[in-house]
Amino acid sequence: MAIEIRETFQVEAPIAAVWRFVMDPDEVVTCLPGAKLERAVDDRTFEGRVKVKLGAISTSYKGRVRFTEVDEQGYTVRMVAEGRETGGGTARGSMVSRLRALSDGQTEIVAEASVDLTGRVMQVGRGMIQGVSHQLFQQFVASTRERLEGAGGAGEQVPAAADPEPIRLLPLILQVLWTPVVRFFRRLFRRPAA
DSSP: EEEEEEEEEEEESOOHHHHHHTTTTHGGGSTTTTTEEEEEETTTTTEEEEEEEEEEEEEEEEEEEEEEEEEEETEEEEEEEEEHHHHHHHHEEEEEEEEEEEETSOEEEEEEEEEEEGGGGGGGHHHHHHHHHHHHHHHHHHHHHHHHTTSTTOOOOOOOOOSSEEEHHHHHHHHHHHHHHHHHHHHHHSSSOO
């Protein structure tokens, strides 16, 4: 099942600092929920794992990420990833990230990804996975901002955790389910009385 993701966000940091961060897998992985970098195969290929927990079900994906194109002048990087779930499922995907300097000293990041998933995690369904993906990306954005904007200014490093907690999908699924309910009631109560 293919999932398409497109997200845009801004960071209060100069483009050079954001580019260094994007190109450093040791840094990026600290902002990815449940992920851990295990080794660098070469300067463009990296192996790692992602732990996922859905209620009583826990699983882990082991895989590889490879930078397929790096455009330093255009601040664009393309990568492909593939992983195998301990229970037999797979994850394959590609992603492109584009950075753009904004006039106020901030940097805009546009990330586009296509991910094809199989296995136990797909039991929750396509729509739910799409919503969960958005929630996970928001966690990544918050963590990225914390690392790059930091209390002491752009680029201050925050210590990384030794072994990440697994991605807990159940709270994310509940949040995805709850959001439309909240929107419905907000619209309902905003209607003028007849």
